[in-house]
Amino acid sequence: MANKELLARLKLAVLEEGSVEDVEEAARAVVEGGVDINLAIDMATEAIRGVGDQFEAGDIYLPDLMIAARKMERCMAILRPHIKAGEGHKSGGRIVIGTVSGDIHDIGKNLVSTMLAVRGFEVTDIGVNVPPLKFVAAARDGGAHIIALSSLMTTSLPYQQEVMAVLNEMALRDRFYVIVGGGPVTAEFAAEIGADGWAENASSAARLCEILTTSGEKPPVAKTVIA
DSSP states (O other): OOHHHHHHHHHHHHHSSOOHHHHHHHHHHHHHTTOOHHHHHHHHHHHHHHHHHHHHTTSSOHHHHHHHHHHHHHHHHHHGGGSOTTOOOOOSEEEEEEEBTTOOOOHHHHHHHHHHHHTTEEEEEOOSSBOHHHHHHHHHHHTOSEEEEEOOSGGGHHHHHHHHHHHHHTTOGGGOEEEEESTTOOHHHHHHHTOSEEOSSHHHHHHHHHHHHHSOOOSSOSSOEEO
16 A cells, blocks of 8 residues: 555544544554654644544534544554654643642543643643642653643642742743643633643643744743733
């Protein structure tokens, strides 16, 4: 099968109503066919972005989005090991996300994680009720570019601010963009605690991360970005 056909097969498997197994088979065919892996990743990324656009437009629903994210995850697990040394593929960046201490809500966080994944980010979800030091350690050890803090309870808002304080105390604030969100979180609160960005929903959060990582401005940004 020609390279163009293998790439087209991979794109359709991600974009259309194929199964996770279909995507895995298409990804393995790309590897076995000697197709440029970076081209294959570009093709899969283009497809998954299309899925994200469909979700934002209301053409598909959350279960479809979750399935697409799972397909992209499996696709990348097969393709990534075959990127040759020195040919690292440009991705959206690495993000550590979690719900802060005192809060066990995860639906909003999970949706943001999914939207970030379909936008090409490498996402590490460290769960709920996460203490500030764990956020910082996960970002530092994982080479993250962004720390994303979720909070669905007003009583847990101080812990978003505490993450900022810990970063400053450890002289690590200039290594990570920090974005915040969740029901009680406002743009004003984000600016008050010195966060780099705030978004009111999952789609906006994904766009916010793209804005920050392509802005050329190093953290902390001069003015909180509102998406």
